[in-house]
Amino acid sequence: MPVKQPTPQESELDDRRYRIRHSAAHVLADAVLELFPHAKYAIGPPVEDGFYYDFDVPTPFTPDDLGRLEAVMRERVARDLPFEMAEVSRDEARALFADQPYKQDIIDGLPEGEPITTCRHGGFLDLCRGRHVESTGRVPAFKLLTTAGAYWRGDERNRMLQRVYGSAWESEAALEEHLRQLEEAAQRDHRRLGRELDLFSTSEAVGPGLVLWHPKGARVRSLMEQVWREEHDRRGYQPVYSPHVGKGALWATSGHLDFYRESMYDAMDVEGQEYFAKPMNCPFHVQIYQSAKRSYRELPIRYTELGAVYRYERSGVLHGLLRVRGFTQDDAHIFCTPEQVEDEVVGVLDFAFHLLRVFGFDDYDVFLSTRPEKAVGDPADWELATEALRRALDRRHVEHLVDEGGGAFYGPKLDIKVRDAIGRSWQCTTIQFDFNLPQRFGLAYDGADGAEHRPYMVHRALFGSLERFFGVLIEHYAGAFPTWLAPVQAVLIPIADRHVDYAHAVRGQLAAAGIRAEVDARNERMNAKIRNAQLAKIPYMLVAGDKEAQANGAAVRLRTGQDLGLLPVDDVTARIVGETARRDPKAP
RNA sequence: GCCAUCGUAGCUCAGUGGCAGAGCAGCGGUUUCGUAAACCGCAGGUCGACGGUUCGAAUCCGUCCGAUGGCUCCA
Numbered sequence A: 001m002p003v004k005q006p007t008p009q010e011s012e013l014d015d016r017r018y019r020i021r022h023s024a025a026h027v028l029a030d031a032v033l034e035l036f037p038h039a040k041y042a043i044g045p046p047v048e049d050g051f052y053y054d055f056d057v058p059t060p061f062t063p064d065d066l067g068r069l070e071a072v073m074r075e076r077v078a079r080d081l082p083f084e085m086a087e088v089s090r091d092e093a094r095a096l097f098a099d100q101p102y103k104q105d106i107i108d109g110l111p112e113g114e115p116i117t118t119c120r121h122g123g124f125l126d127l128c129r130g131r132h133v134e135s136t137g138r139v140p141a142f143k144l145l146t147t148a149g150a151y152w153r154g155d156e157r158n159r160m161l162q163r164v165y166g167s168a169w170e171s172e173a174a175l176e177e178h179l180r181q182l183e184e185a186a187q188r189d190h191r192r193l194g195r196e197l198d199l200f201s202t203s204e205a206v207g208p209g210l211v212l213w214h215p216k217g218a219r220v221r222s223l224m225e226q227v228w229r230e231e232h233d234r235r236g237y238q239p240v241y242s243p244h245v246g247k248g249a250l251w252a253t254s255g256h257l258d259f260y261r262e263s264m265y266d267a268m269d270v271e272g273q274e275y276f277a278k279p280m281n282c283p284f285h286v287q288i289y290q291s292a293k294r295s296y297r298e299l300p301i302r303y304t305e306l307g308a309v310y311r312y313e314r315s316g317v318l319h320g321l322l323r324v325r326g327f328t329q330d331d332a333h334i335f336c337t338p339e340q341v342e343d344e345v346v347g348v349l350d351f352a353f354h355l356l357r358v359f360g361f362d363d364y365d366v367f368l369s370t371r372p373e374k375a376v377g378d379p380a381d382w383e384l385a386t387e388a389l390r391r392a393l394d395r396r397h398v399e400h401l402v403d404e405g406g407g408a409f410y411g412p413k414l415d416i417k418v419r420d421a422i423g424r425s426w427q428c429t430t431i432q433f434d435f436n437l438p439q440r441f442g443l444a445y446d447g448a449d450g451a452e453h454r455p456y457m458v459h460r461a462l463f464g465s466l467e468r469f470f471g472v473l474i475e476h477y478a479g480a481f482p483t484w485l486a487p488v489q490a491v492l493i494p495i496a497d498r499h500v501d502y503a504h505a506v507r508g509q510l511a512a513a514g515i516r517a518e519v520d521a522r523n524e525r526m527n528a529k530i531r532n533a534q535l536a537k538i539p540y541m542l543v544a545g546d547k548e549a550q551a552n553g554a555a556v557r558l559r560t561g562q563d564l565g566l567l568p569v570d571d572v573t574a575r576i577v578g579e580t581a582r583r584d585p586k587a588p
Numbered sequence B: 001g002c003c004a005u006c007g008u009a010g011c012u013c014a015g016u017g018g019c020a021g022a023g024c025a026g027c028g029g030u031u032u033c034g035u036a037a038a039c040c041g042c043a044g045g046u047c048g049a050c051g052g053u054u055c056g057a058a059u060c061c062g063u064c065c066g067a068u069g070g071c072u073c074c075a
Helices: A008-035 A063-079 A090-096 A101-109 A172-187 A190-196 A215-234 A248-254 A282-289 A338-358 A379-395 A436-441 A466-476 A497-512 A526-535 A546-551 A569-581
Strands: A050-056 A084-088 A116-121 A124-127 A141-151 A160-169 A245-247 A268-270 A273-277 A301-310 A326-336 A364-369 A401-403 A413-419 A425-433 A456-465 A490-494 A517-519 A540-544 A553-558 A563-568
Touching: A008 A050, A008 A063, A008 A116, A008 A124, A008 A141, A008 A160, A050 A101, A050 A141, A063 A141, A084 A090, A090 A101, A090 A116, A090 A124, A101 A124, A141 A172, A160 A172, A190 A466, A215 A301, A215 A338, A215 A456, A215 A466, A245 A248, A248 A273, A248 A282, A248 A436, A282 A301, A282 A326, A282 A436, A326 A338, A326 A466, A338 A379, A338 A413, A338 A425, A338 A456, A364 A379, A379 A413, A379 A425, A425 A466, A436 A456, A456 A466, A490 A497, A490 A526, A497 A517, A497 A540, A497 A546, A497 A569, A526 A540, A540 A546, A540 A569, A546 A553, A546 A563, A553 A569, A563 A569
Parallel strands: A364 A401, A490 A517, A490 A540
Antiparallel strands: A050 A160, A084 A116, A116 A124, A141 A160, A245 A273, A268 A273, A301 A326, A326 A456, A364 A413, A413 A425, A425 A456, A540 A553, A553 A563
């Protein structure tokens, strides 16, 4: 079973970083207590790339406080104080942290019979299960980054604490590298590129989390949709369309009003009937399934739709294209027999990997999520479905991680997270079994035995949502889309006014071959036009002057800076058409 | 929603109680140029909105809207 494991080297470094970050958190709490003696300290674990610590303080930390805290931390590190663990009894622990309510809360939660340990360095004592470096001097490189509010134990009914985030590494070089990566990530932030490249926007007048696709972004989207449609046609899916709203009774039957109401917008009144904007497409697809009596001979039925859904998201969680209130799912629902389930899942997996590869993603993390505590459906069905997912992964030799109990209440699922060009992970594809809807709607098909059977229903999205996938795609390519996806594939750059007519003629030739090309006829020098095209990340710059007009060609400069020299227009056309036709994810 | 920070021209930003500014973008003109920014000029503002304090508010206070980083959740 190819379940992912870290390599020994990875885990050794991970362990060292864990210790450094955990230790850094202790030093931070020490510093906070030094500067804010009345602070109550709560919890401070290591996290990816760093650490945090939560405090209950009368007034939130200011950005200035970070500098002062960091100074105290550096002083502690310079003193190289040893970390000393000690085991204490429950009563001793209570006494040691008598004036620390959060520590008392943690002690209450510790299981009886397990040893309680503390860790001391200098004058600072913390309740702690351990794993530190030997002494404060062994925290080689750290930096405090931000402060943020965080609820005690992550529950918003609890008091909000003040969290300080920091980053800590085994060397200054590693810290520098991490900070450089943050800078790199900021450079390719899709919100920034969306504005700079004129791809999309949101408008205060429209409302937060509602995306406006500008012509250039919409061009990319329509290419995404085109590939998506072609592939679905090829793989036996049937496109369907469904409305954006449906009656309350439908959402009552589906269970959305019971389980999903907080994510749905309030009802609108239509002639005394309640209608709701759809947060999912499933009930509509189920209705199409139910519009006729189904036979086992028809199965599997695969309905697919680019369905716009609306979900209420709390204002604080909205984020560019990655978390919005209205989005388009590349949805599909597969209705099939139990015998067909495994092949269907394999088919979806193959499809997902193919599609992701077309868009330049070659690196994935796959997660299998199994039955949670609270679940609907027959446990035997869960077992069969989970096994089908597992066997599908095995058949395709896909390494994966298992999230025990991480499935939805209505079925087990399989998620694919893609890794982008700078190693960040994004959830896109999801394949989910649904035992809830077939039951609620009483779905059935007639089997070979003449009896009615309940079909299996698989819900899946490959991109996830077009908005999110576009956001990830922008960041993956840093806005420099490959030729086939570039909103503008080539720009004609006439050197002087007398070359403008020729440039238009060439543009016409390119357009005739289906190439998206523009002419930069502004009264600017060639240098300015090249700079402009470069910043717009246009793959091909075709300079047209006297020589080029003479030869019916263009001097070709690539976005990469490479100069291909004077080429006949036919050659340039063939090259761009070729890259486009084979959807080369790396060209130019 | 909660905590923090922020909101000045299309964009990036200066202005901290006394006449709203710069660069880029835009528009007009000059220039006709060989691989990352020619030159001159013009125009562009409810300083996020509303209310308050003040002789006077972009600036101080309050409420709201929006953005950013977190908390929780997720396509």
